[in-house]
Amino acid sequence: MTMIGLTVNTRAIKASVEPRTHLADFLRDSLNLTGTHLGCEHGVCGACTLLLDGMPARSCITYAVACDGARVTTIEGLDDDEITTELRAAFTREHALQCGYCTPGMLIAARDLVLRLPTSDEHHIRVGLSGNLCRCTGYVGIVRAVRTVIDQRRERGVMPISGGGRQTLGPVGSGNATNPAVSDIAAKPATKAETRDEDTGTMAIPDFTPAKVFKDQFTVAYPPDRVFDMLGDVAQVAACLPGASLTGVPAPERVEGMIRVKLGPISADFRGAARIERVLETLSGRIVGMGSDQRSRSLTQGEICYHLVPIEQGAATRVELSIGYSLKGMLAQIARDGLVRDLAARLTADFARNLDRHLSGIPVDATAEGSQNLNGVSLLFSLLRERALKNIRRLLKR
Template sequence: MSEVEINLTVNGRSVQSSVEPRTHLADFLREQLLLTGTHLGCEQGVCGACTVMINGRPSRSCITLAASCDAADIRTIESFDDDPLMVKLRDAFSEHHGLQCGFCTPGLLTTAYDVVRRVPDADASKIRKELSGNLCRCTGYQGAVQAVEHVIATNPPTAELQPGPHTQPRIGAASTVNTAPDTPAPTSANVSLPDEIKDGIKLERRIEIAAPADKVWDVLSDIKGIAECVPGGSITRVEGSVVEGLMTVGLGPMRANFQGAANVTFDPATQSGKLLGRGGDRLTRSNVDGEMTFQLHTTSADQSELELNILYKLKGPLAQFGRPAIVSEVADKILADTAASIAAKATGNEHASATQKPAGGLTLLWSALLGMFKGFFRR
C-alpha cells in the first residue's frame, strides 16, 4: 500500500513522517512517536480514552486518520505538564478521587479542560453531560464531576490552549494513495440516491411551532428558507427536487462532515412532503441513508404542529453512536432549535432566524438522523 507524507505539529514539535492511509492517529502517536499517554480502549470512537486536541479541539484519535491531520496541530496529554489550567484539574481530580485505575484519565482530563474553558458556568448536571462521552468503569463519575465543579468554582486560570478555526481534513499530497477496496463514503459528487429504505431505525416526532400553519408552510416549502433554520449545514447545489449539501454533526469531541444529497418533494394541497437521502463522511468512512415524511397540522390560529416520521440506516464507525436513545436526545434539541427558527422566520422575526447557521435542505433529515454528535467534533 502506498504511503502518504504528512507534516504536522505534535506537542509543539514539527513532525514529518510517512504513514499508510489506514493508520489511525492514535496508533501513529503511540507507535511512531511513543506518546503512550494517549490510551486505546474500544478503538471504535466510543470510550473516549484516546481523546487528544486537534487544532485546539478535543477529538477521538482512534478513528481519526493520521493522513487527515496533515498541517494540523496535535496536543496529547504529555504536552499539558505545565499548563496552569491542567495543573489545577489534575490536583482537583486527585483531591476529589476522580480516578482509580487511571486508564480513562488522560481522555477525561482532556475533555474536562475543554469543558472548563468552553462552559465556565456549567453546573453538575451540565458537567456530567459534557463528560458522558468518556467512559469510566471505576469511579462512577461522581469524583470527576466534583473535580470539574471545584475548578470552575475557584477562579480557574485562562486556558493556554484555545480552539483553532474549523478546517476540512486534508490528505498529504506528497505521495499517491492506493484506492482501498472498501466503498468510499459518498459525496455530493458521486452520491446515488436510494430508491427506498426497507429497514432501519425509526424516529417519530411531533414538534410545536409558534406560528400559523400557512406561514410555516411557506418556510417549509422553500428549500433555501428551511435551510436557514437548521443549524450545522449548508447547501452546495439545488437542481429540481434534488438538493446537495454538507452537514456537520458532532457528539462530545467527535465531529463528522456528512456530504451528500436528498430528493425533496412537497404536496401543497396536504401541506406534507418527503425527503429521501444519502450522505457520508470521508474521514470516518461512515454512511447514512435516510427517509423522512413530514405533515404540517393546524392546532390554532397562531400555532401549528409538524409531524415527522424518520427511517434511517447508519453504517461505519459512527454507527457506534447510533443507538436510538442517543439519537433521540440530540435530535430533540436540534428539532427544538429548528422549530424556533421556523417560527421566527414565519412571523417575520428575521433577526431571530438569522442566529442559526445556514443549513442545507437535506440537513433537517440529517440533523434528526445524526443529531447524536453535539460537542465532538464541533464547537
C-alpha cells in the first residue's frame, strides 16, 4: 500500500492505496464520487473523463499513486462552475442527452473546448469530442449545445484561453507529485526514445539503466582471441542469434537490424539499431541496442556485456555475460521475470551452439526451429517440460 495525498473537489484527501488502483476506482469506491463513470476501462470511450490539475484526463487508465499531490476535479466538483452550468443548460435545451451515461465525461470534454476554441467551428468541436463516445444521441444535439455556449461567451467578450490553461507539455498531473517514488519520475524531462546523431543523421543509441539484469555464461572449445574476432563480425553474430537479421550494411561500431518474436498469437518485429563497443586488451565488449514494434506499440532497450576468460591453458574460452533490458508496451504485460530469464537462458544456449558451429566451419541450419523466428511458445513448452521432469525427479528421490 502507498500513502497518497490529493485535493479532490477542493477537499484535501489522504489515503492508502494499492499501486495498481486506478484513479476512477479510487474515486468511486473510496470517496463515493460515482459521477465518474466507467465504460470501456481502456481509455477509449471517455466516460471516465475528469480534470487533473485543470486538464481533462482519463481516470480509468490513470493510477491513483501517480496523482499524488495533484488536484482532481470530478463532475460533482463542477456544480458551481460557470462554464459547466451554461453547458448543462445548453445540453437540456438542445436535447443533447438521453441515457446520460456519457454525459459527465462529455460535459468535461466540452468545457475544455469552450475554454480554448476561438470560434464555434463544427469540425473542431467534433474532433475535440471524438474521444467521448455516445450511443444514444447521434452527437447532433451535443455539437449544437457546445457551439451555442461558445457563441454566447464570445459575444459577451469572454476570450478563449490558449491551450485551455496548459502551461507545460507532458501528462496532466505530472508536475505536482509529492511522493518521492512518483516525483523522481515526474521531474525527469520528457525525451524521445529515438534521437538522431547530428553528424550522420542516423538514430543515436543512448545509454540507459536496465529495468532487469541477469548473468549467464557458456563455454566454447576455442581460444579467446579467435572467439573475440568472431564476435567482432556482426553478420556472423546475427546469424547465430535466433530471430535476428540485419537490415543495413553493418559497421564496426554500429548495426541496424531486426529481431522477430512470436508469442502465441502475438507476432512482433523489433526494428532498431545497436552500438558496439569492444576492448581488445581485456577481451570484453558491450552491445547497447534499442528497437520498437509498430503493431504492438512496444519498445525495448537492451544491453549485453561480455567478457572472455581463457580456460584449459588458453585452448578454450568461458564467455561471461551480463544481460540487461527494459520493455514497454503491450508485450511488457506478458514478460514476467522468471519466464524472461528462462527464455534468455535457452537463447544463450542456442547462441552458444550456433557460435560453436560457426567457429568449426559448420554452417548454421537456417531451417532449424527458432533460427528464423524467436518462437516463445515452443521455448515455453520446452521449459515447462524441463521443469516438470525436475519435479518428477525430486519426487522420486523422496
